[in-house]
Amino acid sequence: MLEPNQEEMFAAETRVAPELPSDFEYEPCFLDAAESKAIFSGLRSTVAWKQDHASFFGRRVALPRLTAWYGDPGSSYQYSGIVNDPLPWTETLQRLRIALQKRTGARYNSVLLNLYRDGSDRMGWHRDSERELDSAPTIASLSLGEVRRFRLRHRRTRESIDLELLSGSLLVMKGRSQRDWEHCVPKAKQALGERINATFRWVGVG
Numbered sequence: 001m002l003e004p005n006q007e008e009m010f011a012a013e014t015r016v017a018p019e020l021p022s023d024f025e026y027e028p029c030f031l032d033a034a035e036s037k038a039i040f041s042g043l044r045s046t047v048a049w050k051q052d053h054a055s056f057f058g059r060r061v062a063l064p065r066l067t068a069w070y071g072d073p074g075s076s077y078q079y080s081g082i083v084n085d086p087l088p089w090t091e092t093l094q095r096l097r098i099a100l101q102k103r104t105g106a107r108y109n110s111v112l113l114n115l116y117r118d119g120s121d122r123m124g125w126h127r128d129s130e131r132e133l134d135s136a137p138t139i140a141s142l143s144l145g146e147v148r149r150f151r152l153r154h155r156r157t158r159e160s161i162d163l164e165l166l167s168g169s170l171l172v173m174k175g176r177s178q179r180d181w182e183h184c185v186p187k188a189k190q191a192l193g194e195r196i197n198a199t200f201r202w203v204g205v206g
């Protein structure tokens, strides 16, 4: 599962991969191209995608992406006023969870899936700092499908870093990453295809 061929690794290394702050790790070829494609198609067609809404200044607004939440029983997660109760792990998500636990040395009891349908789907600036998460969580973020820009911004200095998240790539955020940095996936100007992002997390079980 985790051994991309040399050619793919070379192609990925030559894409923009800036130096990241110490609590971020980026692995461009966690999955090889064939595997990324197969997992993308499987998740696209089997995940129970839903359209969530958030309240902004009293208005109910559709999130600019589709989402799904899978995990162990009790691993519920709340953000933007939306309560996510977990669906049971699918075989593919369970296999990914095991591979990511092995790779990162952390444990995950749930995964948030985001489907960006085109370039106008996006995620605004935020930190993964909800109360269900540890104060220094390790989050394993797997990208599949269309390449999208991921932006980091330091909360104090406002330093910003852009990263292109390739299909099959893994971004690990740990330690002080959520305390010190915000992140977002901005709207793209050009027409883009679909992308799935899966962030594996450990949330407190209530």
Ligand SMILES: O=C(O)CCC(=O)C(=O)O
Pocket (backbone or CB within 6 Å): 112, 114, 123, 128, 141, 143, 150, 165, 183, 184, 185, 197, 199
């Ligand atoms: O789509 C991404 O790469 C980021 C997802 C994200 O920020 C989140 O799930 O909190």
